[in-house]
Amino acid sequence: MFKFNYSKFNRVVTLTGLDTIVGFLPFFRGKVLKPRKSIRKIAKPKVVIVKSPRRDIELMVRRAFNILDGLSDIIGSDSTILIKPNVGFSYVEANTNPKVVEAVVKVVKEYNPRRIIIAESAVRGSDTSYNFEITGLYNIARKYNVDIVDLKRSGDIVTVETYGLKLKTVKVYRLAYEADVIISIPKLKRHVEAGVTISLKNMMGILPDSEKGRFHILDLHQCIVDLNTVFKPDIAVVDALDVMAFTGPSHGEMIKANMIIVSKDAVAADAIAALELFKLEGVKDPVRELYSVKHIVQAEKMGLGTANPEKINVIREVI
Amino acid sequence: MAKKLIALGNILRAILDRGSVVRPPGAVVENEFLKLCIKCNLCIEACRVAGSGTLERCSILYGLKKYGTPRVNPLRAPCEAVKGRCEPKPPCIRVCFTGALQLIDTSLIKLGSVVWIKDRCIAATKGGCLICYEVCPIPGAIKITKENTPEFNMELCIGCGRCVNACPAKPKALKLLAKGEKRIVI
Numbered sequence: 001m002f003k004f005n006y007s008k009f010n011r012v013v014t015l016t017g018l019d020t021i022v023g024f025l026p027f028f029r030g031k032v033l034k035p036r037k038s039i040r041k042i043a044k045p046k047v048v049i050v051k052s053p054r055r056d057i058e059l060m061v062r063r064a065f066n067i068l069d070g071l072s073d074i075i076g077s078d079s080t081i082l083i084k085p086n087v088g089f090s091y092v093e094a095n096t097n098p099k100v101v102e103a104v105v106k107v108v109k110e111y112n113p114r115r116i117i118i119a120e121s122a123v124r125g126s127d128t129s130y131n132f133e134i135t136g137l138y139n140i141a142r143k144y145n146v147d148i149v150d151l152k153r154s155g156d157i158v159t160v161e162t163y164g165l166k167l168k169t170v171k172v173y174r175l176a177y178e179a180d181v182i183i184s185i186p187k188l189k190r191h192v193e194a195g196v197t198i199s200l201k202n203m204m205g206i207l208p209d210s211e212k213g214r215f216h217i218l219d220l221h222q223c224i225v226d227l228n229t230v231f232k233p234d235i236a237v238v239d240a241l242d243v244m245a246f247t248g249p250s251h252g253e254m255i256k257a258n259m260i261i262v263s264k265d266a267v268a269a270d271a272i273a274a275l276e277l278f279k280l281e282g283v284k285d286p287v288r289e290l291y292s293v294k295h296i297v298q299a300e301k302m303g304l305g306t307a308n309p310e311k312i313n314v315i316r317e318v319i
Numbered sequence: 320m321a322k323k324l325i326a327l328g329n330i331l332r333a334i335l336d337r338g339s340v341v342r343p344p345g346a347v348v349e350n351e352f353l354k355l356c357i358k359c360n361l362c363i364e365a366c367r368v369a370g371s372g373t374l375e376r377c378s379i380l381y382g383l384k385k386y387g388t389p390r391v392n393p394l395r396a397p398c399e400a401v402k403g404r405c406e407p408k409p410p411c412i413r414v415c416f417t418g419a420l421q422l423i424d425t426s427l428i429k430l431g432s433v434v435w436i437k438d439r440c441i442a443a444t445k446g447g448c449l450i451c452y453e454v455c456p457i458p459g460a461i462k463i464t465k466e467n468t469p470e471f472n473m474e475l476c477i478g479c480g481r482c483v484n485a486c487p488a489k490p491k492a493l494k495l496l497a498k499g500e501k502r503i504v505i
Contacts, residue, residue, distance in 0.1 A: 090403050090456070123454050124485035125397040127371060130404035192449045192463060213487030216448045217441060251458040 032159050032169050036177065039232040040074075044313060045265035045306050047272045052319040053258050055241065059319060061103040064237075064262035067315055074181055074234050074264070075111040082179035083108070083116060084233070086186045086202050087131040088123040093242065094250050096187045098136045100239045100260065104185060105144050119175055121151035124209045128152050149175060157208055164226020165302075166218050176206035176231065184233035184266060188240040188257075188273050190248030193220050195293035196277060197249050198270040199236035200228050221294040225302055228266070232304055236269035237262050245281045255280050267305025268312045270296050275309060339497040340381055341391040341478065343374055344400040344428045345412045345420045347503045355419035358387035362411035362420060369410035371396040371403065373480065391430055393480025393495045401428050401477050402456040421503050429501040430478035435471050439492035443468045451482035451493065473499055 048064040065071060075081065083104060085096040101118065108116060118141055122128040128150040132138050141148035156174040176182070186202035193216075194201050201224055204212060215223040238261040244252035257280055263269035274293060278286035287309060291297055300307035339349070343362055346352050358376075366374040373396045377385045389411070391398050400409040412420045441448040443466075451469050455461045460475040461482070478500065483493045 090399075124450065125454055125481040127399065127404050130399075192452050193447055213450075213485075216450050216487045220447055249453055250455065 032161055033177065034161055035163075035230045037180065039229065039304065040234055040264070041303070041305070042265045042268075044311070045263060045268040046313045046315060047261065047263040047265075047268050048315045048317065049272070049276070050260050050262070050317045050319060051258055054319070055258060056319060057097070057099045057241075057260070058103040058106065060260045061100070061107055061237065061262070063317060063319060064260060065107060067317070068262065068264060071108070071111060071235065075108065075113055076180075077112055077114070079113050079180035080115045080178060081108060081113050081117065081181045081183060082176055082206075083118045083183045083185065084176075084202060084205055085118065085120060085137070086197075086205065087120045087128070087135050087137065088126060088205060089250055090126055090131055090134065091250065092135060093254060094187070094189070094244065094248075095131065095135050096185050096239045097241050098140055100237065100241070101137060101185055102140045102144075104183060104237055105140065105146055108183070109144060109146070113181075116146040117149055117175060117179065118146060119149040119151050119154075119173075120205050121173065121207065121209075122205070124212055151175065151206065152209070160230060162226050163229040164222070166222045167215075167226035170227055170230070171208055171211045172206050172231070173208065181235070182231060182233045183235045183237065185237045185239060187242075187244070188238055188261075188277055189244040190246060190252055190277070192248065194224065194295060196270070196274045196296075198238055198273050199233050199266045200224055200270055200295060200299060203227055203231050203233060206231065221298060224295045225298045225304065228299060228304055229302065233266045235262070235264055236266040238269055238273045240273060240276060243277055243280055245277065265305040267296065267299045267307050270299075271307040271309060272312060272314055338381070339500075340377055340385055340388070341431045341480075341495055341497045341500070342502075343389050343391060343411045343420055344398065344409055344430060345423050345503065347419060347421060347505050349502070351505055352419050352502075353384055353388070355417045356388050357417055359417075360387070360389070361414045361416075362389050365410040365414040370405050371399045373398050374411060391478075391480060391495070393483035394491075397481040397484045398430060398479045401425055401479055403479075418505075423503060427501060428477060429499065430480075431495055431497040432473045432476045432478055432499045433471055433480075433482060434494045434496055434498075435469065436492050436494065437468075439488050439490060440468065441488050441492070448487065450485045450487060454481045454485045456481065 048067045050060040085101045087095045151173045184199040184202045191197040240257045240259040243255045243257045261273045278289045363374040374389045399405045452461045462470045480495045
């Protein structure tokens with residue numbers, strides 16, 4: 001008996017170029033998938049700031065994870081892990097330090113997960129494969145035998161329902177949808193429109209190009225929060241070794257901060273990292289500046305995590 | 320009668336040659352380019368395989384003279400000869416054997432400049448966006464004014480088309496023109 005297979009049908013339609021015609025018909029618009037997992041909420045989040053002028057990055061990452069009582073409550077033996085660094089630009093200084101990615105991969109591999117994927121879809125008009133090459137992430141993936149995926153060339157896109165206010169459905173790459181654990185490794189940077197770009201904003205790197213444009217048309221701050229109601233990173237490792245201050249996200253003044261900020265609550269990590277950035281810039285009232293970053297405040301309002309710095313347990317370490 | 324003749328002349332001129340076209344990096348002066356280019360389309364193929372895929376054949380709408388010659392179309396992809404994957408020797412220049420495209424220093428490349436249409440810009444009409452500033456590879460080519468709108472510096476702009484490619488407005492608020500281009504004189 002003939003059985004209708006949606007994904008096979010979809011592939012045939014896209015390969016033959018019929019999708020331009022078929023896409024207009026409401027019946028073939030594609031299924032809207034339910035989110036696979038619920039986001040983790042932590043009552044009193046811990047944020048670890050490890051500072052090391054010697055820049056012993058692996059030790060810094062290990063120390064931070066130790067203070068957070070390890071990752072065994074998040075990573076199981078059958079989980080697929082998506083590591084999402086920020087390699088959106090073709091200038092190395094605007095991307096995540098590859099050594100941080102290397103250290104995280106090394107630590108996560110000790111928990112024996114089923115699969116580790118490093119994935120990214122760069123900013124519009126930038127070539128992700130080239131960015132992987134110049135930052136040296138291909139070499140790291142080869143060295144530790146993990147998968148590395150240029151999402152823009154992986155193709156498969158799914159539509160997922162969100163719990164957001166403005167964004168009811170969002171199109172993401174299938175690999176991101178199927179991952180059990182998301183580890184966001186952003187670089188601490190200023191951003192023209194979003195104020196700062198840290199782990200929540202970093203999750204825009206799992207979207208196809210057309211969707212990124214839609215975010216900017218609708219309302220970037222609210223859309224970032226809406227995306228994170230479904231794809232909130234489980235672990236945030238903020239690379240604050242070199243911080244891009246005053247202007248961003250592509251060109252700015254680089255300040256050496258020699259820090260790594262780690263938390264299991266991405267919103268708390270963002271709030272504390274943003275505070276650190278404002279302190280480095282010499283802003284008079286950093287807390288007030290933090291409350292002017294709409295997407296972090298909105299994320300707390302919608303119950304994604306804690307952004308109030310008084311309610312966050314900040315642990316500082318110097319190695 | 321005279322009016323009709325002038326109109327006919329205009330139509331003829333339009334058939335032969337219509338406006339300027341944004342050429343690939345390292346192109347020689349337009350007159351020489353049209354003489355040297357044999358329309359083999361090797362540069363287009365090289366761009367598709369090794370580059371970003373921005374080059375395409377000029378359609379018949381650009382005039383009979385230019386029909387079939389390569390042009391940069393930022394709507395397909397931006398030109399990555401500057402601060403991109405094609406550095407330092409762009410594949411389109413490497414494959415050109417007629418001398419229509421010649422190797423030049425990356426810092427001298429200027430394909431054209433961008434025109435900003437204020438009425439369509441999201442930043443000017445609704446607020447927000449500024450994605451053009453985000454993707455621009457040249458520091459200082461796009462500045463943000465006090466009203467949170469982009470300001471384009473035509474002298475620094477290299478005409479790579481990244482901002483045109485990224486612009487989310489429909490229709491696009493940015494246009495890439497050959498205005499202010501730098502060409503090799505032979």
